[in-house]
Amino acid sequence: MSQREESGCGAPLEHRLRAARSTLDEIDRTVVRWMDRLGVPVLRVSLGIVFVWFGALKILGGSPAAELVASTVYVVPPELFVPILGVWEVLIGVCLLYRPLIRLGIVLLFLQMPGTFLPIVLLPEVVFATFPHQLTVEGQYIVKNLVIIGAALVVGGTLRSDDAAAADGAGEAEAGS
Numbered sequence: 001m002s003q004r005e006e007s008g009c010g011a012p013l014e015h016r017l018r019a020a021r022s023t024l025d026e027i028d029r030t031v032v033r034w035m036d037r038l039g040v041p042v043l044r045v046s047l048g049i050v051f052v053w054f055g056a057l058k059i060l061g062g063s064p065a066a067e068l069v070a071s072t073v074y075v076v077p078p079e080l081f082v083p084i085l086g087v088w089e090v091l092i093g094v095c096l097l098y099r100p101l102i103r104l105g106i107v108l109l110f111l112q113m114p115g116t117f118l119p120i121v122l123l124p125e126v127v128f129a130t131f132p133h134q135l136t137v138e139g140q141y142i143v144k145n146l147v148i149i150g151a152a153l154v155v156g157g158t159l160r161s162d163d164a165a166a167a168d169g170a171g172e173a174e175a176g177s
Contacts, residue, residue: 044096044155047148051093051109058086068126068138072118088112096155106156109148116145 057063069085070078088108095105119142120127127139135143 040155040158043151044102047109047151047155048093048096048105050148051089051096053093055086055089055091055093058089059083060086065141068119068123068141071126072122073115085112102155103159106152106159109152113145113149116142 054063054065058066058069063069063082063086066078066082069082073081089112092105092108092112095101095108119138124131127136127142128134129136129139
């Protein structure tokens with residue numbers, strides 16, 4: 001008989017480890033289900049809030065990006081262009097927050113995004129402290145738009161599944177009547 005068997009400690013320890021793994025696995029499954037259920041809606045609402053907020057700042061004259069926008073788009077007077085861009089951004093945000101208009105919001109967002117990267121080409125001295133790797137604060141502000149694009153792709157990628165779920169719900173309602 002081994003020392004472990006004699007002491008009676010081996011089996012209970014293995015049992016406790018299996019029970020702990022099982023508990024942690026169940027917690028992990030619960031957390032993953034929760035993130036799966038809430039992830040896309042939270043992402044969509046977050047995008048909407050950011051666009052409404054940043055757009056409102058441009059409309060109200062309090063945007064820290066206004067000078068960068070004005071320097072980039074020099075063919076239209078900044079006192080006209082910056083508020084119009086702000087209205088566009090608020091519209092994107094409202095569309096993302098109101099489910100029937102998500103598609104429109106995604107289209108408006110993707111029409112705007114190329115313009116957000118213009119300073120990289122037109123004003124590299126403002127975007128880079130050391131080209132091509134050390135960004136200024138303005139450069140970081142611009143590059144974070146890659147995250148916004150990724151988030152919009154995720155939200156947009158769920159639209160057909162939302163349509164299918166709505167159609168299934170409508171079909172079930174008709175079948176029940």
